[in-house]
Amino acid sequence: MPSSPSSIDLRTWVRDIPDFPKPGILFRDLTPLMRDPEGWGEAIRLLGLLCERVQPDLIVGIESRGFIVGTALATIVGVGFVPVRKPGKLPGEVIGVDYSLEYGTDRLEIHSDALGDGSRVLIVDDLLATGGTAAACTELVLKAGGELCGFGFLAELAALEGRNRLPQEQPIESLIIYS
Ligand SMILES: O=P(O)(O)OC[C@H]1O[C@H](OP(=O)(O)OP(=O)(O)O)[C@H](O)[C@@H]1O
Numbered sequence: 001m002p003s004s005p006s007s008i009d010l011r012t013w014v015r016d017i018p019d020f021p022k023p024g025i026l027f028r029d030l031t032p033l034m035r036d037p038e039g040w041g042e043a044i045r046l047l048g049l050l051c052e053r054v055q056p057d058l059i060v061g062i063e064s065r066g067f068i069v070g071t072a073l074a075t076i077v078g079v080g081f082v083p084v085r086k087p088g089k090l091p092g093e094v095i096g097v098d099y100s101l102e103y104g105t106d107r108l109e110i111h112s113d114a115l116g117d118g119s120r121v122l123i124v125d126d127l128l129a130t131g132g133t134a135a136a137c138t139e140l141v142l143k144a145g146g147e148l149c150g151f152g153f154l155a156e157l158a159a160l161e162g163r164n165r166l167p168q169e170q171p172i173e174s175l176i177i178y179s
């Protein structure tokens with residue numbers, strides 16, 4: 001469910017690209033949304049309403065497209081941003097988790113001291129597909145001592161049932177849901 005009713009249809013700015021990055025994958029390209037000030041402004045405003053409800057101390061964004069969403073959101077909400085990165089990119093001591101993706105496998109890492117004790121964390125990314133990435137990020141946040149307060153995505157591929165892999169106690173909000 002979107003965070004609030006909106007008169008703007010964000011799907012207008014999503015471009016479908018078949019067979020990318022592998023045959024059989026229908027890629028939901030969100031770059032046209034990001035390049036449009038009206039659409040992008042509305043997307044970040046709607047995620048800002050989610051933040052008003054769940055009151056995060058920190059936004060955690062997942063490399064790399066989650067950085068675009070997460071830094072924009074953290075800036076308008078006025079909270080800090082913490083990157084969750086692919087392996088070997090963070091310079092300090094890290095905690096890592098392996099995960100599987102709709103079209104591959106990978107590993108995510110977070111700085112072990114990034115969250116502090118009990119910081120309320122909203123996890124954001126551009127898109128929820130199988131949920132492997134967001135579930136791995138959840139594990140990292142909890143291992144690093146954060147308290148999860150919700151998830152925000154620009155888009156969700158509902159048929160892949162990714163939200164079922166996430167904790168159900170906190171809001172999981174996607175602005176665009178593809179059935
Ligand atoms: O729900 P899942 O099946 O885990 O898939 C969703 C993830 O896949 C994409 O990232 P990708 O790994 O392609 O990296 P990128 O953001 O660097 O393009 C997307 O940005 C999400 O992070």
Ligand SMILES: Nc1ncnc2[nH]cnc12
Pocket residue numbers: 025026027028029102103127129157
């Ligand atoms: N089908 C898809 N479109 C865009 N990003 C994705 N990330 C994982 N699956 C994706």
